[in-house]
Amino acid sequence: MKAAVLHAPNQPMTIEEVSLAKPKRKEVLVRTAFAGLCHSDLHFIEGLYPHPLPAVLGHESSGIVEAVGEDVTYLKPGDHVISCLSVFCGACPQCTAGRTVLCEDTEVKMQPGQSRRLSWEKEGQMHQFLNLSSFAETMLVHEHALVKIDPEIPLDRAALVGCGVMTGVGAVMNTARVPVGAVVAIIGCGGVGLAAVNGAALAGASRIIALDRLPEKLELARQLGATDTILVGNEDPVQQIRDMTGGGVEYSFECLGLKATAEQAFAMLRPGGTATIVGMVPFGVKIELHGFDFLRERKIQGSSMGSNHFRTDMPRLLALWRQGRLKLDHLISRRIRLDEINEGFERLKGGQVVRQLIDFGIA
Incomplete structure (x- = not known):
């Protein structure tokens, strides 16, 4: 063969x-x-x-x-x-x-x-x-x-x-178990991220904020259920999320596998929120978080194949x-x-x- x-x-x-x-x-x-x-x-x-x-x-x-x-x-x-x-x-x-x-x-x-x-x-x-x-x-x-x-x-x-679809939808439905009415942010609108957007819509999230550097990916995200989009550029996406939501999201999903975006996924949570790392962060790379943020019951978790x-x-x-x-x-x-x-x-x-x-x- x-x-x-x-x-x-x-x-x-x-x-x-x-x-x-x-x-x-x-x-x-x-x-x-x-x-x-x-x-x-x-x-x-x-x-x-x-x-x-x-x-x-x-x-x-x-x-x-x-x-x-x-x-x-x-x-x-x-x-x-x-x-x-x-x-x-x-x-x-x-x-x-x-x-x-x-x-x-x-x-x-x-x-x-x-x-x-x-x-x-x-x-x-x-x-x-x-x-x-x-x-x-x-x-x-x-x-x-x-x-x-x-x-x-x-x-x-x-x-x-x-x-890709199993990983993205599964991260929302199986790993994070997003409830109806939740406010969600999804970082990265490749195949997995777009599937997560669709999964959040299926779960009944009230607000689905998609983040990406490419406007055409954000347009796709809207077609799959995103209610809001952020074109990532020079502004701080974490602050943009906080401003849009009045303090942060309940659930975030990192779908790129980067140190910076994994840290951002945690930082954009409101107290009690959960960040799910879906992307494959390169082997040996460490994620740095502020210990104080855990006092407000913020959580971070991984997801394997949804x-x-x-x-x-x-x-x-x-x-x-x-x-x-x-x-x-x-x-x-x-x-x-x-x-x-x-x-x-x-x-x-x-x-x-x-x-x-x-x-x-x-x-």
Whole structure:
């Protein structure tokens, strides 16, 4: 199969012939239909997070099951699926406590460098990324990394739910549990941030303030439910939020993964408010906060993939899309070929696109 391979940080990926092992116990072979270019992938491309290389990146995807291994009971060939990096075992202390997104079983949720599913002839082991590696024509994954969906759902829309939409909506609905009538600020209007805007609208927030440096992103945010927008420039966004709201917001969501914006998310809270850090702050970077602010019961927390229970959450999100309440069509900036992946990530760095999808031509 053809796959995009990252050989070293800050170098273009190359399209290589890569081999997959045959499905073993509990494993599923999936023909990839669409794979999204996500900022999380970009963190690894730029070396902001470590990972063994060479590797096939990609984690936001949809496809069709081609074959299943022994003891696979949930799926069969021909099923339409969404992949999710939140692969779970169902038996560890986190899973049995209902936090499957934090599964601790490293035989199912294999650590970087542990998987031996990919290989190539050139120079030894090819590493799998987040137990998925969807920048490839096929994927070999554990059955608990997949959710079956209605085959009538377009697979391009379905792929979006596999990471960005689940992360943004889930941070609002699952992690922060925003109540009806809340006042919310969302920092960053990329794919995840726009999904968080939509999630806040679904939750019934009374005021949704979107912040970004690009006016076109703010226009999209309004289409997805933002009631107010702030074009970030020379003025202090924290003070702008305080002035607009009479003291700060009840809930803030940082969707960029930057030290400065993570600190701003906490600073713009009113007493008793909660900041949720959704973006991937670069590995090793520390966030600095004023200790005094905690005396007024302000909180800061992280969110992993929207604290999802993806086999339940993703079909529900797609049902909301069918009802016209979840806006997926707005998020697709363009479709590209696998061999256009490097140009796609250059566009993503520039901030002018929301989601680009690699179209593998099977749907």
